[in-house]
Amino acid sequence: MLTEKELQERKERIRWGIIQSAYHAHPSPVSDFLIQSAVKTVVPDVASKEILEEANYLQGTCCAIISLRHLHESNGFSARITKYGIDIVQRAVRAPDGIGAPGYEA
Structure with a gap:
């Protein structure tokens, strides 16, 4: 079982993987299947449900980072x-807390 800190780090890695996938597909949208393939390189046991939860989180942040369809x-x-x-x-703006963007650690 993961500690609270490990769980938070996992979520942040998943979120960063989603953002990276969407960035590399830009200006086209990226499918959940391709996102999952990319995220599995950093979180091998990631579940589809986790990806959807974190994608919803990213869409719901104060300034939406991604848009979902x-x-x-x-x-x-x-x-x-x-x-x-x-x-x-x-890196034009600082990543908000909760996004595992490399190089933004406090």
Whole structure:
């Protein structure tokens, strides 16, 4: 079982993987399948449910980092990075707390 700190670090790595996936697909949206493939390189046992939870978190942040489009036919989703998300990846702005962006550790 993960400690609270380990769980938070896991969530942050998943969030950063989602942001990176959406950034590299820009200007097109990226599918949940491709996001999961990318995130598995840093969190090998990540579940689809975790990715959706963290994608929803990113969409719901004060300045949405990604926008989601739920695909009812497949129960999946696609994500598109926002300008704010691009600024985070390109280091134009500081990543908010809760995003595991390398180089932003306190």
